Amino acid sequence: MxxxxxxxxxxxxxxxxxxxxxxxxxxxxxxxxxxxxxxxxxxxxxxxxxxxxxxxxxxxxxxxxxxxxxxxxxxxxxxxxxxxxxxxxxxxxxxxxxxxxxxxxxxxxxxxxxxxxxxxxxxxxxxxxxxxxxxxxxxxxxxxxxxxxxxxxxxTSGEALFKRGWRRETQEAPLRENLAAGILRLSGWQPGEPLLDPMCGSGTFLVEAADMALNRAPGRTRTFGFEKLNGFVPARWRTLQDEAHAAERPAAPLPIWGSDRYRPALDSARQNLEAAGLTGCVQLDCRDVLESRPPAEHGVVVCNPPYGVRLDDQDRLAELYPRLGDWLKQHWSGWNAFFFTADLRLAKLIRLSASRRTPLFNGALECRLFAYKMVAGGNRKA
Missing domain, CATH: 3.30.2130.30 (VC0802-like)
Structure with a gap:
């Protein structure tokens, strides 16, 4: 060989x-x-x-x-x-x-x-x-x-692999699909475990999580560069595709939830879920992050809060972070929360002790994945 x-x-x-x-x-x-x-x-x-x-x-x-x-x-x-x-x-x-x-x-x-x-x-x-x-x-x-x-x-890929072929609608600068999938893996979330993205935007975390839960190959609907090379054997490729298809689980309602305060963002998420063949698998809701409540006793919250480029956005975010800390403390005991952000002020302003800070890059932008274990009575910084 x-x-x-x-x-x-x-x-x-x-x-x-x-x-x-x-x-x-x-x-x-x-x-x-x-x-x-x-x-x-x-x-x-x-x-x-x-x-x-x-x-x-x-x-x-x-x-x-x-x-x-x-x-x-x-x-x-x-x-x-x-x-x-x-x-x-x-x-x-x-x-x-x-x-x-x-x-x-x-x-x-x-x-x-x-x-x-x-x-x-x-x-x-x-x-x-x-x-x-x-x-x-x-x-x-x-x-x-x-x-x-x-x-x-x-x-051998052709188009970049994060282009899965399902993205129809995007809000500003959506998270790349492979980075979202990596964040889900780093969070320790397992298919079947409750998952919520309370600032879901165009739904990248939701689609990637649902695809993982249904054991779907990310490249199942697209073509690749290797198909144009001399060593390509179509029969061998069809066998790999058939094996991947046979390993998929049928689409069904999953313990995955997404919400956003902006109706256009939710419309984008809905269209992307539909394009990915995930209609009815994920539950969507229009609400502010601070109004979200746990849909189960335990699970994982994962989100990519908006990153303020303009000064007034930065001021609004600086006000939001302490309220996010209070919201987690009051309502999310038993859950693990993960915030992926390029705004490193979050760690200080949220006033909770991060159990882990993982450096990641979104393109050239240095970011952090902050992890918070919400155990009753234990996380508040003095």
Missing amino acids: HTDRFFAPCPRGLEGVLAEELDTLGASAIETADGGVAFAGDFTVMMRANLHSRFASRILWRLGGGRCRTEAELYRAASGIDWPLLFNVERTIKVKTDAIRSPLKSLEFASLKIKDAVCDVFRQRTGQRPSVDTRAPDVRIHAFLTADTATLYLD
Whole structure:
């Protein structure tokens, strides 16, 4: 069985949960790095990771690389890869380059050199060259440059994996699906346990939790980049899809609740739940967070409070946080509460002792996941 090397980028802070997930999906030689996880496996493991990973952003196939301190060395590294073995000349391509401390001046020019190398290899071998499509390419090539190396990857995912295919309506800057799934995993919430998001916005936590509860593969309704590669065997892919479908639980009402004070946000959540095939699975309610009450004796509260960019928003949030602390104290004994926020004032202003503070990144924005165990009489800070 042929084994290849892959790299799965993810939101920073989720490397540990992604490594555990890849282990369950049959990956080997798993190593975490900042912002992702390297692993080994065959084509089937790669397809399974694309279909089932809740936490990865992409699955990148490591093709090779080498020393790289100049554009000429980058061109040489890219020319050393047998591109026609990987995909047909009729496929359109796009090259994307990222770098940390690379001496190369322009990432755009670096991408251009790689594209030239790919086209030159095809021209020498087949007399033809692939076309570039920056909007919807068949094949995406990724390069990662450091101070003295270049590594080249083929993107087996196509569109990013957090694009599950269900999102219809969004409020401002919704949480990415893989980050929401990772927060649910870090909270310790288990399918079947009561869950409430009292500031649910467009419903990302609700959809991800319901999909987990019904054991649905996140990639079950979408297509992937690997379907355009030469090594793709449709029959093997259909088998993986059939196995995933057979493992699903039928849609039914779940102990998952969402509420929001804004009617348009709830309408978005309702449309997204419907698009995800989850109508009737999650209960929605229009109410202010402070009016929410426990729907069960114990469970998990998880939410992403609005992050104030304008000064008047920040003042309103500074008033809200102590009231949130009082609300948890008065009504949520027996529950565990998790607030994901980029507003680090919350920890101080909520006036409760956090049992855990997990650093996470929402894109480049540094955030925290604050955990509060609501035991009767025990959490109030003096």
